Amino acid sequence: MPGECVDESCPVAQAVAVLDGKWTILIIRDLLGGVRRFSELRASLVGISPKTLTDRLRALEADGVVKRTIYAEIPPRVEYGLTATGRQLGPVIDALAAWGAGRTAPGGQPSADVL
């Protein structure tokens, strides 16, 4: 079991390659809550520019994580949702949330920070 590697042979490196980017994880977190529209994501991800949101969404789509659905209506409507692969990222986000919450928890883990 190759614990250390950097290329595609490492599952962790693969995942990192897909989830890379300042906003990527946050977008997936939002989408785990259900289908979202462009403007909803934009409103939720305070500070993101439309260009960046589009870029990330397209990249995630190319990686098979996000699915884009277009409704030819007036006004136009586009919805973003997770694919089966994308939904399997749930545990990753959960683990991240647990860790993030634990670090600053009032009396959670005093974090002796010693080996």
Place this chain on the structure above:
Amino acid sequence: MPGECVDESCPVAQAVAVLDGKWTILIIRDLLGGVRRFSELRASLVGISPKTLTDRLRALEADGVVKRTIYAEIPPRVEYGLTATGRQLGPVIDALAAWGAGRTAPGGQPSADVL
């Protein structure tokens, strides 16, 4: 339960802020295998520059994830290990590895990619 947020109020956003960077996760993955020396990490993380490795290590140290131990010997020796907080990232790395492996698994999850 604030599912969507971008600032420090969101555990996921907090975690992302710390784990951000192309190499960060990979460094932690290596360190989960035990204490490592600078040159060992450098050899494992093929392609990383000494500057980047130092930068990431220092940032993780500042965030209380990595602990640096200096041995005043000749030749000098420095070891990097995870703090208690850092070791709690194990589940995150595991989840990432599982996802990364599942995406391309031969017959693992066929990934219908449909809602």
Place this chain on the structure above:
DNA sequence: CGGGATCCAACAGGATACTG
């Protein structure tokens, strides 16, 4: 060996304006 210092390149990502 384990970096610090410096310089530089590449790219993610922000601002703004405009379109189908």
Place this chain on the structure above:
DNA sequence: CAGTATCCTGTTGGATCCCG
């Protein structure tokens, strides 16, 4: 509404050289 187009900047990270 849901982007696209353009421009521009900040940060990341690579290259190189050097020092304790």
